[in-house]
Amino acid sequence: MAESDASMTTFVERMPRPPLVWNNHSMAWISDRIAGIVENKAPRWWWVSIAITASVAGFGTFCIFYLLFTGVGVWGNNIPVGWAWGITNFVFWIGIGHAGTLISAILHLCRQKWRTSINRAAEAMTLFAVMCAGIFPAIHVGRIWMIWFVAPVPNPNWIWPNFRSPLMWDVFAVSTYFTVSVLFWYLGLVPDLATMRDRAKGNVARAVYWVLSFGWRGGNRQWRHFDMAYLVLAGISTPLVLSVHSTVSFDFATSVLPGWHTTIFPPYFVAGAIFGGFAMVLTLMLPARSLYKLHDVFTWDHIDVMCKLLLFTGSIVGYAYVMEWFVAFYGANPFERFAFLNRYFGPYWWASWSMFGCNVIMPQLMWVRAFRRNWAIVYFVSMCANAGMWFERFVIFVISLHRDFLPSAWRMYYPTWVDVFTFVGTIGIFVTLFLLFIRFLPMVAMSEVKSVLPEADPHYHPPGPAGEEAVKEVQV
Amino acid sequence: MSAASLSKPAFAVIAEFPSAGALYEAAEKVRDAGFRFWDVHSPFEIHGMNKAMGLGKSTLGYIIFCGGFLGFTTAALLEFIPSSYLFPLIVHGKPVNFYTNPPFFPIMFELTILFSAFTAFFGVFIMNRLPRMHHPLFNYEPFKRVTNDAFFLVIESVDPKFSEIGTREFLEGIGGKEVTLIYAND
Structure with missing residues (x-):
């Protein structure tokens, strides 16, 4: 026993747990750096970026209104492809949120x-992605003023929705997902809004933050109580997030x-959603990290772990693709076999192979540590995953239908051009909302980052002779 | 300290501590001294502080369970009343009865989650008596740093063991810095 303890000690000494915030920054440094982003003047790149994305969002909004005033005929959907870009974009955005x-x-x-370090920004991304997703089912009905028919409310026709329809489950799943995500995000934001309140210089800003932070x-x-609520919200969000994309996949399965x-659809969709979502987190956070100099908070260790998750979920997705081939072959159903041969060798072969290359082949680069710590390669792989996940939905929906x-x-x-620019417009809406978020709210959960600093541990002893003794005591 | 503020009733005595560890050890001493109306304030939740303060687990979890159960019941009524009585639909050749229940579960699940989440969110603020537009602690200017990097221990004057002099000396004795008397609003 004594020997193994000794070897343990040497191992721990040799491989100490890496710090989560680099360069031993103090708590005040974290507050200054994160809150400073909101308090200082907006940098020039922010104005340039938001001008571009807001223009794109504006044109997308125009396309939406053009569709509403003209009818869904402005989209390219027609029998047999009754579900095309609308549902592709819906599932794409919902997946991003996961x-x-x-x-x-x-x-x-x-x-x-x-x-x-990343949960606040990632949760904000979830909200904006679900907002973009929600646009498509709402506008695809054409007569949007009738959308209230999906809600189970009494109406003059005395017609009630079919609660046994997966589309009905989807309505409940997505709206619950959005509401719970907002509550979870805002609860975590309250202590940080209190920080903003206590730092505010002007009376107006102080009053606004006071109201927003509820006087925390x-x-x-x-x-x-906060911790219990946070824990329970985490506990109920876990089955929720797994259920949302499962429910979305039921629309098809x-x-x-x-x-x-x-039957493989629910887990396959959930893995794909997490894969695509992590890619989007990296896509947004890598530039934000450089532009706001957050290298010590959102470190290479964070990027490394996220790349490993990208590799893991990408490999699950690859397994699902290959398993679909196997089931098509082994199931001996001629229609199923045709569907999969047509998927990879039919007229849309380029979409399927783009999907396979982007989602299965490219993430395999992440096996190499040096690649996981290379800005350009990580960004390239995450962009591949973003594109690949959009292609995946296009492949599943359009190729199966045509x-x-x-x-x-x-x-x-x-x-049609309306299809294309509505989708591009939602990208504009998404990035615009994210830019507004990083401008007006603390983009890193300050109170949570402080709680993972070494000195946040009540049993922490400052380094020095006494500190070393304390470490040894823990080891024995 | 002006004469006017001296006439105000005392709200609490506040002491600052240099670190989370110091606050934790001080909380254990205040707990052992038998105070009841006191709290520690920190920029983040300190792990294990509930034990140091002698507090049990939050009862919010039980309230959330009730909220979730209400959601489950709401969903069941929302689905079964229209589907069984108001507008009975036969889907896939299946009428609504005990054996055709499973397709009704997803919505029950979702509303259970939704109601639990609302209960959790509003529960935490109701149990904390928030929102509150002012609090005597904010009369003490250095308290602003509590959301940045400062750690405070507050013993309120409503505590039966409280005395302006004795409590101050006690807090100084357990290592509190800048021990100050805070006055109530009126």
Whole structure:
């Protein structure tokens, strides 16, 4: 026993746990750096970026209104491809959101302390992605003023929705997901809004932050309930986030269409969602980290871990793709076999191979540590994953639909300019909202990052002769 | 200190501590001294502080359970009343009965989560008596640093063991710095 203890000590000494915030920064440094982003004048790049993204968002909004005033005929959808870019974009954006909830909920339950540096931004990204997602089901009905028919409320026709429909489950799943994400995000924001309040120079700013922070005082009798609420929200968000993309996948899996009708869909969709979401977190946070000099808070260790998650979830997605081939072959259903041969060798072969290359091949670069710590390669792989996940949904929805059971009903699908610019417009809306978020709210959870500093531990002893003794005491 | 403020009733005595560790050890001593109306204030939740203060687990979890159960019940009524009585639909050749329940579960699940989340969010503020537009602690200017990097221990004057002189001396004795008397608002 004594020998193994001794070897343990040497191992711990040789491989100390890396610090989560680099360069031994103080708590005041964290407040100054994060809150300073909001308090200082907006940098020039921010104005340039938001001018561009807001213009894109504006044109996207124009496309949405053009659709509403003209009708869904302005989209390229037609029988047999009745669901095309609209549902592709919806599932794409919903999937993006999943990484934020994974970071805030599942990693909290797993006590992954590194999450504190990125959870705020990732949760904000979740909200904005779900907002973009929600646009598509709302506008695809054409007559948006009738959208209230999906809600189970009494109406003059005395018609009630079918609660056994996956589309109905989707309405509840996505709206619950959005609401719970907002509550979770705002709860975590309250202590940081209190920090902003106490730092505010002007009376107006102070009053606004006071209202927003509910007059939070940071007493332990408050933290006690706060911690319980946070824990429970994490606990209920975990099954929620897994259920949302499962429910989205039920929209397809419960149908009889070859290429959709598979039991692998729920886990496969969830893994893909987390994969795509982590890619989007990296896409947004790598530039934000450089522009706001957050290298010591959002460190290379964080990027490294996220790249490993990208590799892991990307490999699950790759497994699902290959398993679909196997089931198509082994299931001996000629329609299913045709669907998969057509997927990879039919007229849309380029979409399927882009999907496979971006989602399965490119993340394999992340096996190499040097690549995980290279800005350009990480960014390239995350952009590949963003594109690949959009292609995945396009492949699943459009390719499965464009070859109907009877060849007489076969038809190609081509998007119109409205399709393209509505999607590009939602990217503009998404990035605009994110830019507004980093401008007006603390983008890193200050109180949570402070709580993972070494000196936040009540049993911490400052380094020095006494500190070394304390470390040895813990080892024995 | 002006004469006017001296006439105000005391709200509490506040002491600052240099670190989370010092605050933790001080909290253990205040707990052992038998105070009841006191609190520690910190920029983040200090791990294990509930034990140091002699507080149990938050009861919020039980309230959230009730909220979740209410959500489950709401969903069940929302689904079964229209589907069974108001507008009975036969889907996939299946009427609504005990054996065709499973497709109703997803919505029950979602509303259980939704109601729990609302209960958790509003519960934490109701249990903390928030929102509150002012609090006597904010009369003490250095208290602003509590959301940055400062650690405070507050013993309120409503505590039966409180005395302006004795409590100050006690807090100084356990290592509190800048021990100050805070006055109530009126």
